[in-house]
Amino acid sequence: MSDVALPEPARRGTLARLTRRPLALLGLLLIAATVFAAVFAPWLTPYSPYEQHFDGLTLEGAPLPPGGGPDGAFALGTDLLGRDLLTRILFGARTSLVIGIVANGMALIVGTLVGVTAGYFRGWLGGLLMRFTDLMMAFPALLLAICLAAILQPSLWIVALVIALVNWVQVARVLYTETTSLAERDFVQAERAIGAGHGRILFRHLLPHLLPMIIVYGTLGISTTVLLEATLSFLGIGVQPPDPSWGNIIFENQTYFQAAPWLVFFPGMAILALALAFNLVGDALRDVLDPTQRARG
Amino acid sequence: MTLAEPHQPGAAPAPGASPAVLSVEGLTISVATEAGLRPLVQDVTFTLSRGETLAIAGESGSGKSITSLAVMGLLPPNVRPTAGRVLLGGTDLLALPESRMRAIRGDRVAMIFQEPMTSLNPVMTVGAQLIEAIRAHEPVSLREARARAIEALDAVRLSEPARRMGQHPHELSGGMRQRVMIAMALALKPDLLIADEPTTALDVTVQREVLDLLRDLRRETGTALILITHDMGVVAEMADRVLVMKDGHMVEQGPVAQVFEAPREPYTRALLSAVPRMGSRPPEPAPPPAAPVLVLRDLVVGFDAGAGLLGRPTHRVHAVEGVSLTIGERETFALVGESGCGKSTIAKAIAGLVAFSGEIEVAGRVLRSQADVTREVRRQAQLVFQDPAAALDPRMRVGDLVAEPLVIHGIGTREERRAKVEALFERVGLTRAQIDRYPHEFSGGQRQRICIARALALNPKLIVADESVSALDVSVQARVLALLKELKDQFGMSYLFISHDMAVVDSIADRVGVMYLGQIVETGTREQVFGNPRHPYTRRLIEAVPVPDPDHVRPPRPREAREIPSPVRLRGDPPARVALRDLGDGHLVAAG
Numbered sequence: 001m002s003d004v005a006l007p008e009p010a011r012r013g014t015l016a017r018l019t020r021r022p023l024a025l026l027g028l029l030l031i032a033a034t035v036f037a038a039v040f041a042p043w044l045t046p047y048s049p050y051e052q053h054f055d056g057l058t059l060e061g062a063p064l065p066p067g068g069g070p071d072g073a074f075a076l077g078t079d080l081l082g083r084d085l086l087t088r089i090l091f092g093a094r095t096s097l098v099i100g101i102v103a104n105g106m107a108l109i110v111g112t113l114v115g116v117t118a119g120y121f122r123g124w125l126g127g128l129l130m131r132f133t134d135l136m137m138a139f140p141a142l143l144l145a146i147c148l149a150a151i152l153q154p155s156l157w158i159v160a161l162v163i164a165l166v167n168w169v170q171v172a173r174v175l176y177t178e179t180t181s182l183a184e185r186d187f188v189q190a191e192r193a194i195g196a197g198h199g200r201i202l203f204r205h206l207l208p209h210l211l212p213m214i215i216v217y218g219t220l221g222i223s224t225t226v227l228l229e230a231t232l233s234f235l236g237i238g239v240q241p242p243d244p245s246w247g248n249i250i251f252e253n254q255t256y257f258q259a260a261p262w263l264v265f266f267p268g269m270a271i272l273a274l275a276l277a278f279n280l281v282g283d284a285l286r287d288v289l290d291p292t293q294r295a296r297g
Numbered sequence: 298m299t300l301a302e303p304h305q306p307g308a309a310p311a312p313g314a315s316p317a318v319l320s321v322e323g324l325t326i327s328v329a330t331e332a333g334l335r336p337l338v339q340d341v342t343f344t345l346s347r348g349e350t351l352a353i354a355g356e357s358g359s360g361k362s363i364t365s366l367a368v369m370g371l372l373p374p375n376v377r378p379t380a381g382r383v384l385l386g387g388t389d390l391l392a393l394p395e396s397r398m399r400a401i402r403g404d405r406v407a408m409i410f411q412e413p414m415t416s417l418n419p420v421m422t423v424g425a426q427l428i429e430a431i432r433a434h435e436p437v438s439l440r441e442a443r444a445r446a447i448e449a450l451d452a453v454r455l456s457e458p459a460r461r462m463g464q465h466p467h468e469l470s471g472g473m474r475q476r477v478m479i480a481m482a483l484a485l486k487p488d489l490l491i492a493d494e495p496t497t498a499l500d501v502t503v504q505r506e507v508l509d510l511l512r513d514l515r516r517e518t519g520t521a522l523i524l525i526t527h528d529m530g531v532v533a534e535m536a537d538r539v540l541v542m543k544d545g546h547m548v549e550q551g552p553v554a555q556v557f558e559a560p561r562e563p564y565t566r567a568l569l570s571a572v573p574r575m576g577s578r579p580p581e582p583a584p585p586p587a588a589p590v591l592v593l594r595d596l597v598v599g600f601d602a603g604a605g606l607l608g609r610p611t612h613r614v615h616a617v618e619g620v621s622l623t624i625g626e627r628e629t630f631a632l633v634g635e636s637g638c639g640k641s642t643i644a645k646a647i648a649g650l651v652a653f654s655g656e657i658e659v660a661g662r663v664l665r666s667q668a669d670v671t672r673e674v675r676r677q678a679q680l681v682f683q684d685p686a687a688a689l690d691p692r693m694r695v696g697d698l699v700a701e702p703l704v705i706h707g708i709g710t711r712e713e714r715r716a717k718v719e720a721l722f723e724r725v726g727l728t729r730a731q732i733d734r735y736p737h738e739f740s741g742g743q744r745q746r747i748c749i750a751r752a753l754a755l756n757p758k759l760i761v762a763d764e765s766v767s768a769l770d771v772s773v774q775a776r777v778l779a780l781l782k783e784l785k786d787q788f789g790m791s792y793l794f795i796s797h798d799m800a801v802v803d804s805i806a807d808r809v810g811v812m813y814l815g816q817i818v819e820t821g822t823r824e825q826v827f828g829n830p831r832h833p834y835t836r837r838l839i840e841a842v843p844v845p846d847p848d849h850v851r852p853p854r855p856r857e858a859r860e861i862p863s864p865v866r867l868r869g870d871p872p873a874r875v876a877l878r879d880l881g882d883g884h885l886v887a888a889g
């Protein structure tokens with residue numbers, strides 16, 4: 001190995017490097033579109049999500065297909081109660097985003113705290129935390145959710161809390177394993193040898209290494225939380241009708257799946273697109289945040 | 298350095314030599330990159346006769362391993378030979394399809410690798426792996442393959458070969474595993490054996506045994522041997538001819554005696570002069586006695602191991618068992634010993650990374666437990682690790698890493714720290730422009746310079762260098778050692794220099810302590826310990842060091858691989874302490 005310097009790669013900001021990747025850019029645009037739809041839903045559609053249109057059903061009482069209604073007024077058709085599907089999906093984006101970000105964010109924070117603390121300090125504290133995590137893992141997630149929802153009045157925020165309580169366990173488990181192996185690495189030992197305190201080692205040295213994993217779990221978690229919300233809504237303990245969420249739109253309309261597939265197709269596509277977008281951005285972020293990958297831009 | 302023109306192969310094989318087993322002609326190997334083909338090895342030519350040993354020597358990145366992998370047909374997927382021929386008894390191996398190559402590998406050309414643990418399958422017994430290797434190439438019965446396997450283990454002088462057959466790799470020591478690899482390679486009596494750094498991962502006494510074994514086996518079987526190594530001592534001892542490579546080019550090729558005595562190329566000369574040699578440093582007057590910077594008094598470090606009923610530990614690892622030593626101001630004290638002797642554990646105890654009992658005194662401050670190792674103590678004693686790539690956080694800029702000790706100890710403003718880091722970078726031979734880069738953008742030697750700059754940041758009284766130059770190439774190693782000496786003179790520090798490499802220790806130490814199973818068995822000045830070694834273990838260590846001089850004659854002493862004594866003992870059964878006897882002038886030797 002020679003003692004000469006290697007060429008210096010170009011440096012750019014994280015966002016700039018992110019947007020240079022076509023897939024990451026696509027993901028960012030999809031997320032931006034969803035946020036835009038959620039925030040500006042009342043201005044994007046002339047209808048209310050709760051309004052049952054008189055002309056929103058056929059004479060036989062069946063929902064209208066996309067482009068149905070007078071002058072194609074219902075772009076994505078109507079649901080089985082004659083409500084505009086596009087409007088319900090736009091308003092449903094609010095629920096899904098809140099659940100995805102709040103529930104998942106809580107799960108990540110709790111999981112990271114528990115996993116990293118247990119993995120770094122080990123000892124009796126680590127043992128206690130991980131045994132509690134095992135206990136939570138052994139408990140059926142859905143049963144826990146049903147119990148909690150039965151005790152507490154179902155609402156959007158309660159659903160988010162329930163989902164967070166179910167999801168933090170995996171994050172804690174994975175980060176615990178990763179932290180224990182990181183803490184044994186030479187550079188962490190070197191930090192301790194120069195007198196670095198726990199806070200500095202945890203936040204300046206361990207966390208940057210764990211961040212890619214946290215990001216990947218965070219983005220993967222968004223899709224599972226959206227689906228879990230749908231499941232809970234289906235069981236009647238999630239988002240309460242008539243409030244729309246992408247999950248309960250699907251479950252409300254699933255009996256019509258054969259006759260009116262668009263009722264399941266469009267909200268399904270919305271869930272898929274949002275989950276995919278977060279995954280794309282997460283993958284790209286993981287690479288961009290790693291300095292050893294930076295030479296590839 | 299400018300690239301030397303490759304030379305044509307040295308003089309034709311000695312008259313009367315048998316025809317070439319292997320002849321490589323104009324071999325060029327390239328890697329496919331986005332920018333097209335980039336050559337890794339260019340125009341390498343050599344021939345090898347039966348029973349001959351060719352050493353391919355060079356530093357990391359010289360292409361020596363790639364060349365051997367090409368002969369084996371084991372190049373990585375994006376790397377391929379682009380010109381030349383590799384003739385094994387008249388067949389061009391490069392032109393053979395993989396299916397025919399597979400039949401040749403192991404049967405006619407065998408290879409042993411650096412790390413025997415990763416080359417053996419950990420969940421299969423040694424015997425099963427040997428039998429599988431034999432039966433993959435020859436249609437023999439299980440019984441016959443078993444007999445051949447035992448024979449092969451016997452040939453590599455493993456004790457109790459029949460019992461070894463039923464053991465798993467983790468039950469064997471490193472030297473025994475490498476013997477198993479050699480047995481596996483030689484079981485099929487190949488024409489050619491390629492050994493890629495076969496002893497680099499082994500302790501020096503074990504390396505000695507493996508080298509002796511390889512030489513005996515070559516004599517007995519007539520197998521041609523290609524030995525790939527960075528160690529010029531190994532080259533001098535083992536090879537008939539040597540091929541020196543640099544940056545993918547052949548620099549020089551010729552008989553070992555000729556290359557060592559009269560190297561033609563400047564690069565070969567530089568490489569040979571960078572090799573540390575035992576006894577090459579003249580005796581120096583002993584430095585005047587100075588105030589102690591580090592004193593260890595009866596230091597003991599142990600770990601519990603094994604779990605019996607109810608998770609109670611059943612064994613105890615006696616890593617350090619009653620070590621006492623004193624290092625004065627501006628003194629370099631070297632601890633030498635083989636892996637597992639506890640030398641690195643002493644470094645960790647001083648840095649407060651493991652719990653200890655006994656006393657450590659750093660710059661006048663007495664520490665009696667791990668909790669006493671405060672931030673202020675760490676400021677006085679800094680650690681430099683073996684692997685600089687692992688010791689630097691890959692996600693931080695090197696300038697921030699060097700400034701970090703200053704930040705932690707609250708020294709200076711941001712601007713002052715920056716100025717200090719710039720000064721440190723220049724002091725260790727790096728440039729200011731490199732401050733904002735990440736560790737992976739540096740070479741191994743540069744990374745170790747960064748680690749040294751980081752250790753210097755707090756102006757410590759003591760630097761503990763734990764195998765700090767072992768992972769570096771010899772030319773880089775020589776420069777880093779020179780830097781360490783300069784820094785000592787300039788800043789007036791003391792070093793605790795921990796190494797397994799006797800030649801490096803001989804070149805840098807003022808005083809030496811030899812460790813064996815957690816205890817010091819001999820200590821004194823460099824001249825006392827290396828010039829007049831009195832303990833049998835010290836003698837064995839010194840004798841085992843490969844000497845980079847082809848004329849050096851060594852009595853052949855084939856030894857069986859034995860089980861190595863272990864520092865892991867049952868609880869309540871501590872090892873016996875050795876008693877040190879003073880032979881005068883501070884030369885202490887364990888009695889018995």
